[in-house]
Amino acid sequence: xxxxxxxxxxxxxxxxxxxxxxxxxxxxxxxxxxxxxxxxxxxxxxxxxxxxxxxxxxxxxxxxxxxxxxxxxxxxxxxxxxxxxxxxxxxxxxxxxxxxxxx
Numbered sequence: 001x002x003x004x005x006x007x008x009x010x011x012x013x014x015x016x017x018x019x020x021x022x023x024x025x026x027x028x029x030x031x032x033x034x035x036x037x038x039x040x041x042x043x044x045x046x047x048x049x050x051x052x053x054x055x056x057x058x059x060x061x062x063x064x065x066x067x068x069x070x071x072x073x074x075x076x077x078x079x080x081x082x083x084x085x086x087x088x089x090x091x092x093x094x095x096x097x098x099x100x101x102x103x
Contacts (some may be wrong), residue, residue: 070076081087088094 079087086094
């Protein structure tokens with residue numbers, strides 16, 4: 001009878017030890033899973049930010065391409081020269097309006 005009690009008690013302690021091992025293993029797995037989910041979330045946020053930058057750069061590229069095509073037009077170049085640099089054509093007299101009230 002003493003042996004049966006001893007083995008029964010040993011099985012119970014082994015059973016309890018196995019439960020503790022399973023709890024520790026489950027905790028480790030959950031920690032690893034949570035870390036992976038955090039990494040995935042961060043990567044998705046970086047991907048969204050990168051896509052926004054890419055879209056902005058594509059838009060800027062399209063605007064620059066359109067500006068480059070406009071610069072092939074002599075009338076557009078003339079307009080820029082007159083508006084931005086106050087240039088005049090040959091045989092033209094520049095006329096500047098001076099506001100006397102402005103200091």
